[in-house]
Amino acid sequence: MPDHLLNLHGDVLAAMRRGPKNFARLAFALSESEEPSDVQENLFLDRLASSDTDLKALWLRALTAWDFAETAAWSATQPRTDERRTEMYAKLGFSSALGKALDDAAPVDKGPRQVVISTKSQGWYSKDTAAVRPFYWTAYESLLRRKGWSEAAVASLDEASHGVVERLSDPSRPEAFGARGLVVGYVQSGKTANFTGVIAKAMDAGYRLVIVLGGTLNLLRSQTQRRLDMELIGRENILRGADPNDLDAVVGVDYQDDEDWPHKFVSHVQRPSALGAFDIERLTTRDNDYRGLMQGIRALDIEKVDRTLPLYDPANLHHAAARVMVIKKNKSVLTNLVKDLKKIGPILGEIPALIIDDESDQASVNTISPKKWEQGRVTRTAINGLITELLGLLPRAQYVGYTATPFANVFVDPDDSQDIFPRDFLISLPRPSGYMGVQDFHDMDSDLPLEERPLAESQERAHVRGIFQTDDRLMEAIDAFVLAGAVKLYRIANGVPEGKFRHHTMLVHESVKMADHAELALRLNSMWHSSYSSSQAHIRLAKLYSDDFQQVCAAQSDGSVAPSSYEELRPFISRARQLISSGGNPVIIVNGDTEKDYEQADLDFDRTPHVWKILVGGTKLSRGFTVEGLTITYYRRKTQQADTLMQMGRWFGFRDGYRDLVRLYIGREEPFGRDKTIDLYQAFEAICQDEESFRSQLAQYAEMIDGEPQLTPSQVLPLVSQHLALVKPSGRNKMYNSELVEIRSPGKPIEPAAYPMSTAGIRRNTERWKPLLHIFGADSTALTLPPDDSSPLTRTFQAKTALVSHDSLVSVLRQLEWEGDNHFAPHLNYLAQLDGTLAKVDDWLLVAPQTTAARRVEASILGSAPCSLVRRSRQLGKVSFGRISGLEHRKWAQGLIDNARDQPGINNGDSGLAVGPRTGIVLLYAVIEAANDAELTAAAPGGVVDPSRVIPAFTLLSPSSANDSTRRLLRYRAKRSGA
Structure with a gap:
């Protein structure tokens, strides 16, 4: 007996493809009865209350799809929110009672959403566009439901794959354009499902050549080939129209020994071209990687309905069969493909192509350092060079990398137009349920x-x-x-x-x-x-x-x-x-x-x-x-x-x-190198922090402002964190193009040593310290270092001290110059955040230690009160000094900071100094580069030192308020060759 209510609801929902509309009006319009009782709310409520699984499934699918819609012309509310649901029920004309019943049957999934940093979408791929020719996506979507995927999981994949395809170029666009993107998932979290959905939608939209770079092993490549054959390409395309029950016709099919063949392979019922869609021609099989175009060059001479028009013209595009190949990231395989493509000629410029690079941080990234490039020209590793050559041969090719470990990819030079930096979009997939x-x-x-x-x-x-x-x-x-x-x-x-x-x-x-x-x-x-x-x-x-x-x-x-x-x-x-x-x-x-x-x-x-x-x-x-x-x-x-x-x-x-x-x-606590151990469990915890830091940073820049993206991936240059000193984000050969931009070092002294070597640079730095040189006019104070492991004696040294604000110190530090690479900049980026962004530091105690009276050489700097000059030497063959602060001075300062943490407000011995938990210490030295005491004395004739001879050098110890070791990390980003 037909279920009239279920059929009517199915028809009404099918008519709401563009979003929810008044249910009763549509039902009256579509019903064969003049006054259908099926639209009455009470009957609907009764069926929901009776656990009508078919009706619930129908509405669960519709409501979930509307919940997840990221771009909905009919809605001004955020996806997957109670506000979106309220708006939906209002448009449907449903009462609050019916809305509550539907909420119970299909709760709003408020799980994590994907994060997108992207150039502005070109607007060619909308939900309406996707619904015009959804042949392969519909088949794939149905298969996922049969496999037991929840409606929320299917809707999430629908939105995620749609979000990738809409950022590709319109396959029918007259001007050739190739987007470059990166999709970041989690290890073994279903990235293959995502790119299978992307391939389905991209082919439905008009992409006619799909190349999947499926790992570096035959085993991995064949796994990916089987997955695509089973879930997307389907029996009819594998058999090329032959009857699966005809034993003679299916001899040699690659899945004859597979226990899942054919019943678990998606079926399109007939050859897709007989159903008004398009066929897929496989250029690789489960057991055979790409060895050459098996049908010769003509395998990519894609047929045209109208030969006077280019292939990308819609008149040709939607009738042509798609070609799919899954190839290993291997030099000989890629070389064969590139060689064959070069023989094909002008048609390559007409083929909308999609290149999916699975595990894109492996083998695909150029790992040759610029120091080894010949005559300054880019020298590429074999796989990277062949991928860039492939992209050059296919001007309409879109490159989408997939990885769970994106660090090597985001260290690629953003200014290398031929390489695979994700200049157009970077998408972080949500953590899947389960x-x-x-x-x-x-x-x-x-x-x-x-x-x-x-x-x-x-x-x-x-x-x-x-x-x-x-x-x-x-x-x-x-x-x-x-x-x-x-x-x-x-x-x-x-x-x-x-x-x-x-x-x-x-x-x-x-x-x-x-x-x-x-x-x-x-x-x-x-x-x-x-x-x-x-x-x-x-x-x-x-x-x-x-x-x-x-x-x-x-x-x-x-x-x-x-x-x-x-x-x-x-x-x-x-x-x-x-x-x-x-x-x-x-x-x-x-x-x-x-x-x-x-x-x-x-x-x-x-x-x-x-x-x-x-x-x-x-x-x-x-x-x-x-x-x-x-x-x-x-x-x-x-x-x-x-x-x-x-x-x-x-x-x-x-x-x-x-x-x-x-x-x-x-x-x-496993042995690790000389005198070191590594706790592997803690190492995984640290890289978990690295991963979440990367994703949260992307989320920060993903928010749209007035409907426009804040930044593109090439503008934001994602920061990569390192929470554990022993474990770097990636291999050394994948980080040659990275630069260290931040060092968070709470609890560890900061002592830069690469001061300028030129007299002009030294003078400029000295002049920049002038606002803080009043320290040298302070009274001398005796500072005491109590007995410790290094000495049973109490030690005392003289120093001048002054308290300066955090902003005043950072203002001076920002202006300083350094010799060669600015190795202090990453520390400065950390110190700048101690204004309350990361931790709160109120002020800094400037401490200028004095040498012993017998050897003391004093001089005025830029009109300051006399200060004690100290002698330091640069390391042999290097621009940096061997050390700046004295060991005892540093021990004293660290003890004072530790005391402020453990006993805030208690004075340090007899010095009279009290350092609070939000006060740091700067050990400041007037350094003269001299080989002996005689040279030191000669540098200050008449008690005045030339500012181009003296280097205000320092060591900073952050206060206890900032000394949370869990905040310790390094941050890197890609270097720009064009900067």
Whole structure:
């Protein structure tokens, strides 16, 4: 029996493509009945109250799409807000009661939104434009819903992919233009889904050549090819119109051995061209990377309906088939492609092309320093050079990079027009719902000791297990892997679909050396076969379950069932062990020098029905490779690059149905270089801060003013932070074009040393200090340094002191000149923020230490009272001085600041000086560059020193109010070659 109300509501909502309108009026217009009862609110409310799933799903989809619409001509309110909903209900003509019922059925998703820094949108791609030809996007959207995506997730992807496409050039635009953009996601957070949506919408809009740079390994490239074939290109395009049931016709199809073929591959029912859309021609397959245009040069001689018009003319564009290739970032592959394109000729200038660069910070960035360029001309690495050549051959090509670690990309020279700096847009994707990222393994805002944090609220207590030198906990990690697998089997037995836990894996990552991997695999195999052969194994597993898993599952299972005791779980232990040791070996080594080393059946998560294994590897497990079903990670690999460290966080991702089982065994205080250690867990916390700092900075500049963007990416030059001194944002070869712009150093002395060498520069600096030279007229004070570890004696020195305001000191410091690179500027940027922006500093105590009376040489500077001159020397062969402040002077100053922090208001010994928590100290010296005391005396004839000979040099110690070590960081940005 037809559901008239559901059909009518479907028709009405379909007519509201451009936004909500009065529901009753549209319903009367569309209904076949003269007075349809289906528009009555009471009937609508009754159906909603009766949990009508079909009707709710219909309205959930419509309301969510309107909620998420970033650009809506019908609305003046912000997306995903209660105000937007109120406006929607008013336009629909709904009562408050009906609005409340719909809110209950479809709550407003107020999660994070994407952040966009962009040039002004060209306005060619609107929601109406997208709705004219939505063939591939509609198919992709439907597939995502069938896969179980929520309406909010689909709407979020719709908006995010729309936001990318609208910033590309109009494919039918007569003038050739190539946009350059960067999309920043999270590690293993669904970036492929985003660029698949972008490709679908871009092809629907008219892009006819799509090149996906799919990683540096065949394994990664084929994964991306399969994903696009399965979710976007579809059966009919893969078979080129052949009947999938005709065995002779489908011989040789690349997915004949794939258990998901053909039922899980999207179907368009017929060849798209027969449905009034356009076909897709694959120029690569799952097993075959690009080797040359298989059909010859004519493969890109795209057909035209009207040969008198260019391909980009709409008369031709929307009838032409699209070409798609997924290629490896490899020199020979890209060289073949560039060579073939050069043979094609003028048609290249007519093809709207889209280049998607997955993991765009890997291999794509030029890592040759300008110091090595030949005759000053840009010298590029092979992959970067071929990408820029490819962009040059395709003047209508749009380049969109995708990465979770964008630092190398934003260090690209913005003024290099041929390179891949995201000059036109930079988009930060929102953190997806259900995603476990670095924040989900840290309690970032908790001040409580770990043991006092509630288990239900503490991510660290739930998921993190530290590895210390005294106990490597490897056996415990293996036991955790077995227990987690058994709990998954228990959940399957209690109604969870088996497909949810198709793969169950453990990752062990300690080293990049292949010999270490072999040794570790041998050890793991030995432990496996020797540790589960007696009843002791059950005793050990029972204890770990009751002490760990049982408690965490109870606190954080989020509704998933879990055994109430080990005895209830015990029947599933044996099956878990069988699955893990199938084939006789529980361990897979993932490494190698050649591509063939990665062509292991057990490593192919797409083709293998069940992978329940322990994976041992290094670098190859660190980038792009998704370890499906990863539940237990044992991690001790050390690195000094934040982006590399983040990419090695393979434990990040979606853990639907087993989030409570995830465990991270991670190194704490690992040996790192000479006399150094690194806490890997704290390192990940630091790069989490780096990441959030980068994203929050983008958000700051993303706000529109009067509908216009504040800044473009090339204007804003995003700042990249470094919160941990040992871990730089990226590799040295990716940072040659970066410059340090800020050093926040609370609690650490600041002592610049590269003072000008020319007499003119020295004189100018001295004159700039004149407003503060009154310090030398102060009375001399005896300052006392109490006994400490370096001396059992009390030491005293004479100094002149004066108090100056923060603004007065910063005003002088801003004017100073420096020799060579201005290494003080990053410190100055930090000091300037101590006006209350970062921390509040009221004033600074200027302290001018005097030399001992027997050796003292005094002189007046620019009419000042006599000051004590000090002798310093520059380092051999360098422009900077070896040191400025005396060790005892610095110790005294630091003690005074520490005293102000611990006992504010207490005087420092017998000096009579009281430094408050918001007062810093400046040790100021009148430096003469001299080799001996005789030269020092000769520099001040008649008690007056030439201002071109004396250097006012200083050391700053920030006050206790600014000495929060959590604020310690460095910031970098790209250097401009054209500046």
